[in-house]
Amino acid sequence: MKFSKEIKVGILTVGAIALFVFGYQYLKGRNLLTDDRSFYAVYDNVEGLTASAPVTINGLRVGNIDDIDFLDSSGRLLVKFHVDESFKFSSESIASVYSTSLIGGKALAIIPNYDSKARPAKPGDTLMSNTDNGFQGKLMDEFFPLKDKIEHMVVSADSVLTAVNKTLNPTTRRAITTSLEEVNSTLVQIRLFSKNANSVLTDNREKLDRTITNLDATTKNFAAISDTLAQVKIAGTVKQLESAIAKFNLVLDDVA
Template sequence: MKLSKEVKTGILAIGAIMLLIFGYSYLKGTNLLDKSREFYVKYDNVEGLAQAAPVTINGLTVGKVQDITFANSKGGLVVKFTVEKDFDFSRNSIVRIYSTGLIGGKALGIFPQYDQYVAKSGDTLRGDIEDGMLTAVTKALGPLEKKVNNTLATVDTLLLNVNAIIDEETRKNLKQSIANLNTSLNAFAGVSKSMNHILSTNSGKLDNTFTNLDKTAGNLSKLTDSLAQLETGKIVADLQNVVDKMDKIVVGVNNGEGSIGKLLKDDQLYENLEGASRQLEQLLQDLKLNPKRYVHFSVFGKKNKEYQPPANPER
């Protein structure tokens, strides 16, 4: 059966139209043969999100953005996207616009929730926008900017107070103080120069002094070694022996042993010695007062006079 030219032309036209539709869909990022699920999400601002942008779940690309249109006259936007993978998630999941890199474009990220309400094709999901780097930096710098402004205000107030305090008289005093400080520094430099001259001139004497100090330290070290080598134990033992002997002597004297002990403890001996001493004293006094009684020459002899005690025996 032969086809007429009209039929062939019609088939060719239909094929061309089909090819045109497939090509146009391909250029838009839509695969007409794909059984993908379609979802919608609303935003006030899509932050530069474009068609054919990837849609990811946990970093895995599962679809792409199909279309972005205005939802109403107030500027609201509706993003249509497809999910190709057979992955179920709740219609309460969040679809967030995020940046793919520092200088990259935008993408949609599905943050799935898992409950009994499974999302079906055609559902509208909740939208969210991730803070961009500029927004994050701006938020981070917000408190810092406030602190800087407060600091600048404080510094400004401080400078005003300083200007109010530092009048002409105060400036003169400050200049005078700086001049005095400069003079003191110059004087210190002169003293330092003199000290350097003295040290350089007397370096030999200083060397001798340090040498003598070193010798003295050596002698002290030798003396310390000598003292350390003394038999301190033997010396202490000898001293203890002497103390013990002295203790024995004192105990013997207290007990009346020996001449000293008897003299201290024997009352009779003490009285005898005292009587003998008294008689000897009387004899000496009588000899002094009456020497003729003891030394005399007589041819015919005379009768000895009796002893008469002196009126004052103490003399």
Template sequence: MSKEIKTGIVAVIVIAIFIWGYNFLKGQNLFDTNTRNFQVEYSNIAGLSTSSLVTINGLKVGKVTSIEFNKNITKKGHLVVSFILDNDFSFSKKSIVKIYSPSPLGGSNLAIIPEYEGENAVSGDVLKGEIESSLFTSIGERLDPIQAKLEHVIVSADSLFKNVNNILDIKTQKSLKNSVKSLEFTLNEVKKTMLSVNGLIDSTSVNLKESIKNTKLITDNFSRVSDTLANANIGEIMRKAEVTLTSANLLLEGIHSGKGTLGLLVTDDKLYNNITTMSKELENLLREMKLNPKRFVHFSLFGKRAKSYSPKKETE
């Protein structure tokens, strides 16, 4: 083999290795016969780039190989994204390829939302594409109408202030300033009043605390009394009281009917008169014994006889 043939073979091998390496860096493996190619069209790729990942249910199954403008005049400005799948996972042609952003600061990737009804997708098919709204995109879409309304409000407010400035002359402005000063003075007076009220509340807070404490003691005592009454045998006490009252009624009825000593004393006038007469005679006897003790106690060594009793007129 000549030297030129060897050099040519080496050059062919180097070129083949270069082509394979270039495609491998792009995500294409020329020696993988299971690789499938698909395309999808978007009006906006939202930061998608070549070598972006392609996933199915979160699993990496391929990469984006190229992004080109659509050459069709009717779809001018649209972008055609080509990607390859290394996985032999089967899905329908109705499946959707969605652009999504895994993180707010990262790039975009492709996610295949698989469908299983209908004809299976094969290499070379063009699938339907969609764009998933990111966090910033959603915020921007919601802020756009708010921004428009805010601009309208600002313009209306500017016109209103211009009209107010035209209406308010120097005299009216002075009146407004005086009104503002009066309002400030009133607010200061209200502030002083509130300070006085706060001082009064602070001074009476001690008494209020004592009153609350005393009220609590009273309620505690009531609670104890109620517990005592609840635990006491009220029925037994009432029964004994009823028996006592019945006995007292019987005793009073007996006295009223003249039974017993108290009954006779209360109802029998003769007994009362006898007792009155006896008390008077006893009183006379005691008076006589005091005035003439010798008539009742006589003692003599010589046998002198005691004087006979002579009734005396009672003095008042």
């Protein structure tokens, strides 16, 4: 059967449109050849989540974000996403926005609720929402308490540097330079004095040795004389004591 040129053109056009739609949906992360389910979640802030961002369950990619739009005049956001049919979860599960890396990038994680009493999620259900700050949020939570202290330290350091700059004006710098020169000159004189003293001690070492030897001998002689004097005094005292005792004995004899 032969087709007219118009039919061939129409078939090619329809095929091109279908291929374009398929490719566009595939680039958005949605495969039209597989069955999937669409769900919703409402957020006050999606933290930078964008369309085509991955949807994961336990870290495995199972779908993508289809659309994000304002829900009402309060500014809340309605997120539409699809999940393939390979995993079942309950309607009590949570759709949590989280960071995929430290430098950015957001994704949606479905945290399944395994309660057997919970109703299985059906296409079109709105899941409970949550925002997980992840490692980046924890890092910022740790940093913010230190922020004020760091700012105070920076201000204090700036004040100190300003005070130092004001203190070290040209006049003060000249005075410091002069003082350092005087200190250096004094140290030079002290070194010269020390060198001269060493020279004097070296030149008179023999005399000093003799003087010290004589002083030592004199000390020994003085000690000997002192001992002699002490012995002389003690001996005289003992003799006087013996004489007194003898006289006392004579008196006792007379009395008797």
